[in-house]
Structure formats: C-alpha cells, structure tokens
Amino acid sequence: MKPFTYERATSVADAAKASADPSVRLLAGGTNLLDLMKLQIETPARIVDIGRLPLKDITETPDGGLRIGALATSTAIASDPVVRARYPLIARALLSGASVQLRNKATAAGNLMQRTRCAYFYDTTKPCNRRIPGSGCSAIGGHSRADGILGTSAACIAVHPSDLAVALTALDAHVETTNGQGTVRTLPVADLHRLPGASPHLETDLAPGQIITAITVPPAPPGEQIFRKVRDRASFAFALISVAASGPRYALGGVAMKPWRASASEAVLAAGGDVDEAVAAELSQARGHGHGEYKIPLAKRLLGAVIRQSRGDAA
Amino acid sequence: MTSFPTGSDIIAENRGGLIGKAVDRVDGWSKVTGQARYSAEIDEAGKPLYGVIATAPIGKGVITSIDATAAEASPGVVLVLTHRNAPAQAPFGAPGEGTNPMMTAKPVLDSPEIRAFATPVALVVADSFENARAGAALIAATYQTTGAAFGFEDHLADAALSPSPTAKVEAGDFEAAFAAAPVQLDExxxxxxxxHTQMEPHATLAVWEGENLTVYTSIQGLKGARQSIAWTLQIPKERVRVVSRFIGGGFGGKAHVAADSILAAIAAQRLGRPVKVAMTRAQMFHLSTHRSASRQRIRLGAGKDGVITALSHDGVLHSARYYDFTENVSGLTRALYTVDNMATRHDLVRLDSPMACAVRAPGGAVGTMAIEAAMDELAHRLGIDPVELRIRNEPKVGEGGRAFSSRSLVECLREGASRFGWAQRNPVPGAVRDGRYRIGMGVGSAIWHTLLFPARAAIVLHADGTATVRQAMTDIGTGTYTILAQIAATALGVRTADIHVEIGDSDFPAAPGSGGSFGAATSGSAVLDAAMNLRKAAAELAVGDMGGPLFGGDPAEAVFAEGSILIGNQAVRLTDLVSRLSPGGIVAEGRLEVPKDYWGKTRNAHGANFAEVAVDTLTGEVRLRRMLGVFAAGRILNEKMARSQALGGMIWGVGAALTEENHFDPRYGSFVAQDLAGYHMPAHADIVNLEAVFLPEDGDDNPMGIKGVGELGICGAGAAVANAVFNACGVRVRDYPLTVEKVLQGLG
Amino acid sequence: MRKESAVSATSDLCVHGLAGLHVGGGPALTQVIDIELIVNGRLTSLSLDPRVTLLDALREHLNLTGTKKGCDQGQCGACTVLVNGMRINSCLSLAAMHDGQAITTIEGIAPGENELHHIQAAFIERDAFQCGYCTPGQIVSAVAMLDELAAGQPSQAAEDLSAAPVLTDAELRERMSGNLCRCSAYPHIFAAIRDVAGA
Structure with a gap:
C-alpha cells in the first residue's frame, strides 16, 4: 500500500469534486479497494472516505419503485422489507454474492464499481491490459476458466464479478449520479460498464468527478423473479454463470465485463419464438477461451431453464 | 507381539478412565479466548521491527541488477537485504547432520539465481508493517530469464524414474498375470x-541475545528446524532455539524451514533488534510447498468373480528441479490390495516449479483417488457391489508375507455399509432422482501407515502434586497438548488438570514433531516411558521413606491413583511425598526406541468412507449430501479429538474430489490461484451431515496400542465422492476435481 | 492541492504530518491520524498511519492478537470482529474509518473476566477447532449470527425471503460460510452453535 492521505468527505458534492482528480479514490466499504491497494493495483495518493455521507437510505419512490442509496450496505438492502417482498431478485443476488462480513460493509455503489476478479488482473507480475494498458492479456491463452464468453476482446476477456449488477440489469434499474456542480444524470445499470474493446482500463461510462448517489429500480414487472448462480462452492464463491429473471426480462452474469442483458432472447420470445431459439439468439455470438469454453453450454442450459421457469413451462 | 518398554499395561488398565475419553482440549480455553499466541503474536521480546519479503516476478532466470535505493529511502525502512548484502549461507539442500530434508540448509538471498517463481529477492525491514510493505514494493530489479520447463502436461515425455528407493516395486509377474486375466481394467x-492453505501463513519472530538466536516460528518439527536454521546460517545448533507453541495448521506445509525464518534471523542479527516476518497469503502459494500434480495409470487384472490377480499402479508426478520429492501414490495401494503379481513405479517430471512436498496424507490422499475409483469401475463392469468387491480382495497377509499388526478393513466396510444404508444404493447409475438432482452413493477404502520414530521426553513431579511434561514436540491442531496430558495423568494417577504440558520448544527433549500421523504414538510413547520411570522413582522413594506409610513395601506393587501411591491398603499422597522428600520435584526422563523387529509386521490403520451426493443435472454442480467414515485405528486416546481429525481428513477428501486444484501456468511458472477466492477449500455450506465412527481394535504398534488418525480420513474419501457422482449420474470423471465443466461434459 | 475543495478533515478527525507527502522515492512524512476506538468497552486513543487496517491496529498497536490474519483480503474470515455489533472483516477496513466506533474482538466477547461466552464454551465442549487459528473469527461470527437471526436478517438459504428466518441446518451452514476452516472443523462448529442456538 503506497502512502496516501486520508480525508473524510463532508458532503456529496465535495466527494464528487474530489473524485475528479485521478489520484483520488473514494472509499466506501473498502472491501475491494483496500485489497487492491495492498497489492498496489490501486495506488491513490488521496483517499476520501465517503462512508459517513447520508447516502444510505432505501426509500420507495412515488412511481412504486425503489431508490437505494449508494452507500446502503448489502445487508441493509437484502434485509429491507420492501426489497424482500417486491425485489427478491435483488436480495437473492446480494445474499449469494458474499459472506455476511463482507455484506455488512460492502455498499451498493461499491458493488457496481468493483473491479474484475480475473486471476491475471490480481497477479501483478503478469501482463494485463486492464491494469497496465498495452501490456497484454495473460488470460488469453492462460487459465481462463472464470473468464468471459460475450463482449470480450483481443485485449481483455475478464468478467465483472457483481451479482447485484446482474439482478439490477434484469430489473431495468438505473444509477443516479451527480458531479461537483450538482448535475444529476441517470443511466441504466446495463450501460454503466464498458466492454473492454481496445481499452479495457476504461471500465465505466462515468465521467471524472461523476459519482453514483443512488440506484433507482422501477416497479418490477409481473412475473417471477429468479436468480440462479452456478459456482464451485455452495457458498462464498463468485459466479461461474448466473442468470437473473424479472418477469420477461433476463440478464446473465459471469459472461462479460458487464451484466449482460439478454435482449436478443427477450426479442425472440416477444416475437413468439421458442425458448431454444431465444437462448441461441443470445449466445450464438458467444466465444470461449480454452478452459472457459464450458461456459457457453452452461450459460445456454441455465438461461433456457430460467426462461422456462419464469414462463411457467415445465422444466 | 512386538516388545516395548513398560507402560502398555497401565494404558490398557486405564484406571483413571482418561484413555479414550472425550477430554476437552487442555489448550481449548486459550484458543477460544484468543489468548493462544501464534508466532507473529509473541510479545515477550518487546516491539519488533517488521520485515516484508519482495519476490521475483519470473519463473526462472537470474537477477541482472537490483536497486534497493528507493526502498532504502522509503519512510521507516531500516534495512534492505538482497543477495548482495546477505551473509554467506550453506547451499540449498546441503546436509548438516544428515540428509533428512527437513534438516538440510534452506538459504535465502544466497545468490542472484531465480530457480522458481516468487523466489525471494529482498527483505525490507521497517519500523512498521505498512512501511515495510510499501518499501518492499519499491525494490527495482531486472532479470534475465533462462530456459525453463514449467508445464507438467507439456513435459510428461521427460518423466524419469524417481530416485526414491520405493520408486519401483515389483512382486511376481504382473505383465503375465495381467495378460492372462479374464477381466482387464486399464485407466x-x-x-x-x-x-495446504493453512489458515495461519508462515510467520517468524527472530530474537538474538548475544550469540544465541531464538526463532519463534510456525513449524511442525523443532529438531529439524533447529538444525536446518543453524546449518543454513552456519552457526552451532546449540546456539539456536526454536519455539513453536501454537501452529495455525501445518498439513505438511510447515515441515520445512521457510524463507521467513531465515530472513528474520539474518535481519534481526544485522539490526540487533527482534524482527518479525510473516508471509502474505499470496506468497504462501509459492514460498510454501504444494502437492505434486499426478497422472496415475491403474491396471487391474481380475477374474469374473472380481478377485484381482494382477495389480499395477504407476504414477507420474511433478517435482521441483532442485528438490526431488516423490508423491508415493501407490505405496498404500500395495498394502490395500496385496496380490501376488504387483508392479508399481513412480516417475518424476522435473519442473522449474516451487518445491513440491508433503501435503496431508502424501501419496495416499491422491493415490486412493485413483485406485479406489478404479475399484469402483471394476465393480461396475463386473456387476459386483463395490463393498463386496473390496471384501473379496481382502488380503490374508501383508506385502512380503508380513503379518498385519491388526487390520479391520472388512469390519469397517461392513459396519459402514450397515450404518450408511448402503443396501438402499441402486447400482444402476442415474436411477435415483430428487427433482432436478440425481442422487448417488459411493465408497472408498481408507488406509494409512502406522509409523514410529525415536523420541525422548521428561517429566517433573512437583511438590504440589502436579507434574510438568516437557518435550520438543508440536501441536498443529492434532491435540498433542491434550493427549500427552491424558497419558501422563493416566500413568501418574492424577487428573489431566494436574499435568502441565510444555511443548513447542527445541530446548526440551527431542521428538520428531508432527507429521505422518506418527505424532501421538511417537511422542506419547516417550512421555509414557518418562511417566513410568517417574513412577518407579516415586515408588522407590516412598518405600524407602522410614517415616512414611509405604515404608518397606514392594515398589513393584505400587498403584498410582487419585493423586496417591497405594501399596496394599496403605497410601501416600504425591504432594506429601514430594514436598517432604524431594521438594524440588522428582525428575524422570523417558525415551522411545523403535524395536528392531518393528517392520517385521505390516502396520496400517484402515477405514471405509461412504458418500452420498446430489448432481444438478442442469448445471453439473455436485453437492455433498452426507458422508460417513468408519475407521479402525487401534486404541483411540481421545474420542472427541480423534473424531475431529477423522472428519477433517474426510473433508479434505471432499475438497480434493470437488473443488481443490491449482493450475501451474506453463507460460510463467506460477500458480494461477494465489488467494483463497481462487483456491477453493470447502466452505461450511459444502459440508453437510458428516459422521465418523471408530471401531475398537487392538494393536501392538506402540506401547499405547494406538494408530495415527490425522491422515486416515482423507484416504478413500475423494474416491468415495467421485464414485458417488458416477452412481448418481453415470458420469465418470477421471480428471479431478469434478468441477461443473467436467460433469457437464459427461451429462451431454 | 485544491484548498477550495470542501473535502476536508471533519472537526473530529485530527490529521497531522501532511506536508511533504509524495509518492515514489525519497523520505516523506507520513500522515498520522488520531482516532478513538471503543475496544471491548474501553475508550482507546491511537495515532496511526492511515494505512493501518483495523486488523493491524488491533494486533500490532493494541496487542489484541486474538483477531487473526489469515489472508488479509476478506477471503477467510479469521479477522472477524464486531463493529457497532455488526461482524466485518477487519482486514478490509482502515482503522481510521472506525473513529468513534465500538469494536468487539474475541477478547471482549465473554461476559466477564475468566468467563466464557456460551459459544466459546460450546466450542470447547464440541471440539469445534483444531489448530485454533480460525477459531476467534468463527466464534465472533457465530455470536453475530445469532443477533442477525434475531434481527430477522435473511440469508440465501431462505425459502421465503419475507418470512422471519429460522435457523435450519442449511441456514446455519450458509451464515457461517464466511469463515473458512482448513482443519475442517465444520461439523463440530455446527454442533457447537446448534447447542447454543437450540434445535
């Protein structure tokens, strides 16, 4: 961990202003950032602790949706009665996403902003375009069992580790952001993260100084909410593949550097196509990388099963 | 019977009822309250300086330049050690007082050579952990990589016969018998x-007082560590004291002195201050040892009745180029199914890898994952129940015609089958469904060596009637503190609370340490001998005490019970005797020598592991449903702690079967998983409904009639799980672990 | 440094030694932060490098070594402590983040001196540990888990997320899965907690 100065933010606007400086990192729960700082993958000169800002509320919105403060912890969200009753998908994703110890600390916005768990990103002795632009991608040709099958590039095949993001994407949730000037912008969670392309180090569409203040979730569509996560252990493990369903909307996790909305599947189904066609439409472009090839059939099976379950078809 | 010194009868008599009892751990209070201090937590030497190791980012090569100036100028840094300023050390592996690899030299920063990924290139010592860590990141070095062989699969063709004396063992004529067998299995x-992923990473606090060095470190064997450290640093071993009172898991990974000990010792001497060095979790993957990857070919020739007439089990293992280690995968196979025609061999693929070495149940853990899966395949092919097949192949005598000291494998299989409800198992794979899950049962036999080594111990009986046991032994979680208290208390007729067990200090009488499941037998036998010698001394003192109640009695008839010595109907309390006649205490020493005829018998512990799994036919996920291990391991000293050991071993088997693997990246020479999110040991939710049962068994393997239990449970456990997966869904995965992609591929 | 920025030290956060901080060579003054923690009920003042984690503050500055460092990256649970009653991984938190908060460690989990918490006693009785290194984290976690259950917090093992949670076997295992044990004492940890929590 490189030396840094520690400050505590006193207002959201100030935190946003400070974050415009690339040498600044905002510290919320710290469960990802501090780990990365110990490894010097993150080397901020200034830490602005935003943990005490009043962004923790979870409130119902007039349209019947939900507004989750950026600093609400996973535990607070998953324990919220409205979330449990109306957005069980969010609760399920969070509850399967980490240990209780981590959930007590990790925040909603931090969850979305966490960085990949690709082993080669973490191993600082290896080339990684995401960590050091232009250095190469060690996952390609390496042990890429956990890496992606959709939206990958020749520069990066990592996946985003958030389960919450997958749930929020199926729910058409948005992030609400602000900057130091008080300009509020919203963007869909599905559009928050960038696919790697040629510049995997650019991870989100947030501008410098733009910070997430809340997640807004519209009223859930009718229909079952489902979250299925395949992983190596029964608990305390990242998803190999996950699928979220909220009524007729589906999203995949563990496949790309962003939560992957299954828009192609949804379109096929909306047009009256069958489940197999819908699954094929989404995953026909999938490309595996060595040890990760299995993710294609696994994603197909899981997406198909979740679609059938959500439509009430027999499994 | 093998003859041992006295004491066997005292244990058998078990007058105080302590032998076998579920005695609470005597160190339990200190562990549950956080008072037990592990090596990095020792505060008796005052505030230390902190050392952080910087490691090489390459897998093989040489340091061409190293620049420590930025690190040296970094806040709080007081010393940077590199190969340029480290003291001369004995070369790696140089034998000191012998070639036992745990006693040989383990130099660090001794040359610019990088022979494996993460070889230490510097130690940065600072006034705080944070400053040392930041300083270590500032070490600037350049390297020249050299030609290397990293990939096991890529270099299988380079495999060569292991130099191990048991690398190749043959009996009868395997090839002819195999060719003639009506049924042949070759997989x-x-x-x-x-x-190992012990929860406590390697850590050392080194303290010098004048010419004398004390190394507080997390190590399984003190005698070896002392010699290894002394020899490496080229100082007399009398000037080195190794202390290891609490060890946060060993499993073989703390058998050898690691870089933390050597570096802390060098830095502490250079600075004249105590220095603490702890490895990071990531460093543990390369700077500690690991278990070799294996390819194991099993050939079984059998009759239609399933009786095996020809058996071959060949292993190809990887080993570090600079340190030969042979994972003896088939040694226990020969003991499990001793047939007339056997051929086993071990070939090594020497790689430029970190050091492969012993991991819990070396050889047996992964050897049984092959042979016990092969047995399941043979059973399935012949339509014979897997339990019955094993019973049909139960040998009458051990390898080389040597009799068994005791062997209750068939009893374990039968008892296990009965308790587990094995009769309900449907032999047709994939026949049992529960929703989207397929359910299956599997069995695997367990076997582990019963070993014994020389050891010494001392006991002091104090004037207050309590006694102190001293031995340079360790407790890596196995329960050494407690069983030594039970043994000494039994012999002296006192409560376990009256026994102070002082171990974990190389200044005490020597014992070989913890490993190979020989700890309790070896260490306990020496303590028992010391206690017997103490009894003799105390009894003789009592009968010679003219004013005492036992005066003139026959010391051979002395009974020690409830804190007293009794002869006939006369008694004297120990506290009275000692405080009056020997107020400074009565001291006795004991020793165990391994009888010359010890290996005239075949000595193993046995068991049977039964597992039931659910396979998610949608995703290929395998989850354990329940598991039972039935074991026969001689007399059980402490029912509760033995059960802990057995269950722990079984869970290691579950992990090996389902989740545990590390990939050696053939491009870089490094492990891919370098944290506990990437290396998947089982979590609590993975472990459901486990039971371990011990069958009573006699044995003459040591004065206490015990066998080791630390490594028995793991053997056969992994295969039981894999066999259950086959029974559940018909998918036979021969490439462990059974992760989703492999099961899914089989499900089609 | 943009002094006009309103991001600044709050009145209760005392920062000194900022001048001259720079990264990448040469001696630099390191920032020191004065904080107060209420550790096991005792108000404790510390002057720390901001890089000091809560775990290292406990172990290296307060000599409370019962809280263990197993991975230092939130993946094992050995460092579990309670912060204002909630369990967290103390390795993934800076001590400075907890200024003014109440920390309970294994050393403070028992009701009094020379007493054991029921969970601690049950761990001994059930032999719910071997090497003992994960044990403080397991115990602190178990104590917190019972409170979380009483507070109605759900886990992924719940069939019905809206219902008040019941400590089924699956719930117990799931809720304790953030604490790894390589000795694999899980069956006995399970039994110990079950003894205290009831069937």
Missing part, C-alpha cells in the same frame, strides 16, 4: 496440484 486418473 488413467489425473489429480492437480494442491495447496
């Missing part, structure tokens, strides 16, 4: 590298 199984 190859693969197991990956495993890491």
């Amino acid at each position: 190859t199984y693969a197991t990956p590298a495993h890491n």
